[in-house]
Amino acid sequence: MVVLNKIYTKTGDDGSTGLGNGERRKKYDLRVSSYGTVDETNSCIGLARLHAKDMPKMDEALARIQNDLFDLGADLATPDDGKPLEYEPLRITQAQVERIESEIDALNAKLEPLRSFVLPGGTPLSANLHLARTVARRAERLIVELAHDETENISKAASLYMNRISDYLFVAARAANDFGKADVLWVPGQNR
Numbered sequence: 100m101v102v103l104n105k106i107y108t109k110t111g112d113d114g115s116t117g118l119g120n121g122e123r124r125k126k127y128d129l130r131v132s133s134y135g136t137v138d139e140t141n142s143c144i145g146l147a148r149l150h151a152k153d154m155p156k157m158d159e160a161l162a163r164i165q166n167d168l169f170d171l172g173a174d175l176a177t178p179d180d181g182k183p184l185e186y187e188p189l190r191i192t193q194a195q196v197e198r199i200e201s202e203i204d205a206l207n208a209k210l211e212p213l214r215s216f217v218l219p220g221g222t223p224l225s226a227n228l229h230l231a232r233t234v235a236r237r238a239e240r241l242i243v244e245l246a247h248d249e250t251e252n253i254s255k256a257a258s259l260y261m262n263r264i265s266d267y268l269f270v271a272a273r274a275a276n277d278f279g280k281a282d283v284l285w286v287p288g289q290n291r
Contacts, residue, residue, distance in 0.1 A: 119177030120184060133245050134175040136238035137261070141168040143234050144268075147227035150275075154224070157271055160202050164264060167195055171257055175242070179252045191256045199263045206270045211279030217269075220283040221276035228275060232268035239265060 115123045116131055124131055144161055151158035170189050177188040219229030239261040246253050273279045 119173065119188060120180060120182065122178070122180075129241065129245050129248065130175060130178065130251065133238065133241040134172040136234065136241055137168055137172045137175065140231055140235045140238050140264070141165050141172075143227065143231035144168070147224060147231055150222070150224035150227060154275065157206075157274065160267075161271070164199070164267065167191070167199075167260070168264070170195070171260060174257050175245075175253065179254075190254055191260045193256050196256055196259045196263055199260065199267055203263065203267050203270055206267075206274050209278050210270060210273050211282075213279075214284070216285040217273065218283040218285050219272075221272075221281050225272045225275035228268050228272035232265050232272065235261065235265035235268055 110117065111126065114126055116126050117123055118130070144165055148158055148161050148165075151161060171191050173189040174191050177184075179188070219233075220226050239258075242253065242258050242261050245251050246258050273282055276282045
């Protein structure tokens with residue numbers, strides 16, 4: 100259980116932040132940037148949900164994803180350095196990856212086939228989901244970079260989950276545009 104009695108601690112005034120294992124890192128550290136961008140993705144999804152009232156199943160899925168993204172942030176904020184911790188760290192699981200894959204498949208089955216690239220836009224829900232998707236892709240790039248750092252260790256499931264989230268947000272954005280019928284399509288060279 101999390102208990103926050105005081106919001107500011109002044110421990111980060113030196114430009115560092117504490118990780119879940121007690122280690123301190125600079126606030127611009129790649130690991131901190133990774134979970135910070137996951138948090139940014141979560142905030143974008145929160146904004147999108149303001150427009151999801153007419154799509155309750157999608158809203159429920161987005162709520163689950165928001166919770167999972169907090170799990171992912173906790174996972175990334177607690178490096179697996181092999182040292183014992185006083186608690187069991189929260190980790191993204193393969194089951195979470197598989198659940199999001201099922202949700203992608205279910206939404207995608209209802210969509211019009213793509214015949215062009217889709218421009219971000221359409222309904223307010225779709226536009227906000229596209230924004231969340233682009234932030235999710237940035238988070239994914241940071242997580243992949245972190246995973247390739249030989250001094251760091253993250254789980255494969257964490258990287259896969261973030262990749263699937265951006266895929267989910269893409270199909271959800273299309274679903275929010277009348278299941279693809281109202282997508283805004285790219286017209287190559289239209290304004291030459």
